[in-house]
Amino acid sequence: MSVTVALGFEASGVAAGIRRASPDLALVRSVPRAVGGAVWTTNRVQAAPVEVSRRHLELAEPQAVVVNAGVANAATGAAGIADAEATASVLAGRLGLAPEEVVVLSTGVIGVPLPLERVLAGVEAAALTLSSEGGDAAAEAILTTDNGPKQALADGGGFTVGGMAKGAGMIHPRLATMLAVVTTDYPLEPGEPAELLREAVDATFNRISVDGECSTNDAVVLLANGASGVSRDSGSDARFADALHAVCDGLARQIVEDGEGATVLLEIRVAGAETDEEAVAVARRIATSPLVKTAAFGRDPNWGRVLAAAGSAPWNGSFARLDPERLSVAFDGVPVFERGAPTGLAPSLEGVAVAIDLDLGLGAGSAGYLASDLTYDYVRLNAEYTT
């Protein structure tokens, strides 16, 4: 259900034939007037829909989102911009909106022109099937190499937050080949969605890594229409922030669990850093280390590789501060290295999740990160599949 679980939202998913026979085009729209905002990829190479939608959001509050899978419409020049604009215009016409009230998202292969006729035909078909039951269909239609849909919802007490996402490869901080649409019937003011989303994304989607890549198309969009009728106070605002965080966290976790070729979920927790910023740097370095990730695939509690990664975490033009003599490491709660010395313990890592805890023993900085392992299937998928 996800994006249609909040009151006043409709969605649909159709097979537009963009690069496959299964559903590959999704719509989400708010029936009452909504306010919205987004967080975008920071890659210097940005896809046409990112450029177009960013501009739309500066001009108007978004009322609808159209997502196509299969073709990213990135590195497609002026024609790509025109294609994204045309997509927004056609949907706007169908829904009685201004084109700038439409957000356009694309994911898929880079450098291939959007098959515009099929996309526009898909938009027309999807507009006809919009429904308050359409969340599942939409969540299916936005996937690429994902093994299955990612949906999450949270009940805030009197209002709801729901979201859908696609992930798979290129998942990394500052977003990646990752799209997410989150809807809520909580009442927000213009400008608030972008700000609240930024906080939630920083603690969730920006703390996951499948392969350390950052794509040209990443986006998280939030629409809020107030249809719950709940009245706001500081208590409900706090519950909304929690619910938004929970939905983003749920989607982020599903993206890592379904990372390309992933067999294990790595939960990396760093404590005792001099600063939170350095804790993030250390956690990220471990989360993106090919040696740690292949060891995880081999279910090897290889703390030596964790140490080597932790000691080379880029921060502030150097490496994050760390003293091996004060450092402790545990795998799944079993201490393997304590204050500079191996304990001799070697836990067997048998679960589908592995927790790696580091205590740097220096200060109060802490951070968490989720990562997938690096496997044969990751190599196979990316050596064979042109993305």
Next chain:
Amino acid sequence: MSVTVALGFEASGVAAGIRRASPDLALVRSVPRAVGGAVWTTNRVQAAPVEVSRRHLELAEPQAVVVNAGVANAATGAAGIADAEATASVLAGRLGLAPEEVVVLSTGVIGVPLPLERVLAGVEAAALTLSSEGGDAAAEAILTTDNGPKQALADGGGFTVGGMAKGAGMIHPRLATMLAVVTTDYPLEPGEPAELLREAVDATFNRISVDGECSTNDAVVLLANGASGVSRDSGSDARFADALHAVCDGLARQIVEDGEGATVLLEIRVAGAETDEEAVAVARRIATSPLVKTAAFGRDPNWGRVLAAAGSAPWNGSFARLDPERLSVAFDGVPVFERGAPTGLAPSLEGVAVAIDLDLGLGAGSAGYLASDLTYDYVRLNAEYTT
């Protein structure tokens, strides 16, 4: 021959039984008095031999180097320091040197104590077999997961530079599980070896990447004994710098070619950046991108992934400056993307090397980088092998 090709150097390699039956302990020494210097890993976690040798170099000019493979003597606490000191002392005693005239290097598994008795017995045996023909034996004895020895030499005209290295996994800028010993009979003054080495390393060993890792043990050591008898002038100094660069470059290239699981050598060249520093950042980002490296394994001229990587090259707290509309990319000299638009050409990549050229079209900054591809064998070696 490598480290014994320059006059006045002896080397040997013996099987000390540290973790295997084949040769795993090497010595190099200068017969006439030498001057020397080193470049070390910048990892915050540094192995005991790195700490010990760094201190030795502050106290005296190095006359001999002992290298053991199999055990890295990293994360081994005070006992590890004592073991490295003992190794230096025993060799110094055999060769009539002060302990601080000995450089100790170790490579192999982290967190395992050095089997000191075997190492010391190996040092005694190796000291007895030192010979001016011993370069090949030494180059064999320092390897771990390498497929074969790495040696290089350059004739400067009246003097020689020779070197040996080990590489394989964890190869990355700021050095890695990489050791190299370079010898020359060119006359240098105290302090010069470290300075000249830093320049050469920055342009060679610091421009290669197998997996983006930076190890606890990396070191490059240079010994210079002046035994060639050549007299110095600005011409010979320039020839020496060139010869040193050539030897470091030759060793660095062999390390990438023999990267764990590697099937192809990626030569990444970036031109037209605003600054050299940004060119390095972009080249490094491409060289360490799992998506570019798996595409190379699949012999896929996937310029979309190159663009996405180039657009997210960390630099100065943000990403290196880049404008997709001015950017051009070629694979093996065939333009695939020119000033913002795909050319439609798709070269078949059939060689054992693939050249990726980027012209950012912004300024005069340029840089090169060598990388290996990311393959099933990389995953297999690192999921199965505890390092």
